Amino acid sequence: MTPAARIEPPFDLSQAPDAPGVFVIHLREGEPYVGRTRRLRRRLRRLLSPSSIAGRALRPGELATAVEYELAPSNLAGLLRHYELLNLHSPEGAARRLRLRPAVFVKVLLSNPWPRTSVSTRLSRGSSFCFGPFENRTAASRFEQEVLDLFQIRRCLEDLAPAPDHPGCIYGEMGKCLRPCQEAVSREEYSAEAARLVRFLETRGRSLLESAAAARDRASEELDFEQARRWHERWLRIREAASLCGDLAAPLDRLSGAAVLPSPEPGVLHIAVMLSGAWLPLCEFPVLATGQSLSLDSRLRSLFTSLAPPRLTLAQRSEHIALLAQWYFGAARDAEWRPFSSTEDIPYRALVRDISRTAARAQGRLFEP
DSSP states (O other): OOEEEOOOOOOGGGSSOOSSSSEEEEEESSSOOEEEEESHHHHHHHHHHHTTTHHHHHTTTOOOOOOOOEEOOHHHHHHHHHHHHHHOOOOOOOOHHTOOOOOOOOEEESSSSSOOEESOOOOSSSOOEEEEEEEEEHHHHHHHHHHHHSOOOOOSSSSOOTTTOOOOOOHHHHHHOOOOOGGGHHHHHHHHHHHHHHHHHHHHTTTHHHHHHHHHHHHHHHOOOOHHHHHHHHHHHHHOOOOOOOOOOOEGGOEEEEEEOHHHHHHEEEEEOOOOEEEOOOOOEEOOSSOOOHHHHHHHHHHTTTTTOOOOOHHHHHHHHHHHHHHHHHHTTOOOOOEEGGGGGOOOHHHHHHHHHHHHHSSSOOSSO
């Protein structure tokens, strides 16, 4: 982001560029007015013109005492800065002002003696395993149901009191549940099945795909082609279920990624980084020749080794993930999101390509002649 520019009465708005940005109108009384717009000068003129309804309310020079603005050429940078400014200036906080919709997760409730899954928008402490975010509750529910068809985890919501005379349910009769309610399985056996489910989510389906592929190959080597066909059909079902999580969903503690963004400053790009579900301040990345012989890859690696996730409350982390989901699933996504699960598997080559493309698009050339 560019440093904030300040305009004081009499408001000469001709110096404000008609470009995307965020702004704060400071008032003599009450909290400042914080906004974000695609056309900064036009929006400020509408708000501060004495002839407009907004201008008569803000009374430039009398109630409105100063304007600060920052350019934000990318939608993600503008959204993140708007969120920061609202948290800084509004006692309500940013979530309500931005009308943030909480991100949707599939949770495995491991604190339950007999773990089950649920679709939820609430993060919680403890031993629940959260996987997401999903675009909406419908997408999360479909993924949950398709994945549960691959395991024998219960789907009932009751707090189980297992007993041999428990009536059970249709899923137990169909062999889709281990029937813990009827004491058909020990707690250790059921916990092992729940652990397989968590492993499936941690690996985004790879754990089950690999075991099914290995069983299919063994059957084929033994010339048991009918069994190999059945294992291949199961492999296809697993792949289809795993694909429903989309490109963004990940375990909460591994929800990390980066996006290369344009900057209004010549010779500089911004890199937006999320680590473990928490946004970091935008990182400035110079792309002009500096006389140093370090490659883009080396400079990127140096940048990321210095980063660490901030300490957030659950509410703050929920808001940060909601910002990611709003941008990623919305029509305003204007950059490639490069997910990674840890700093050991950051896709540096893809980020270098993004840097080159973004610099060429925003500034016409990567280096000054």
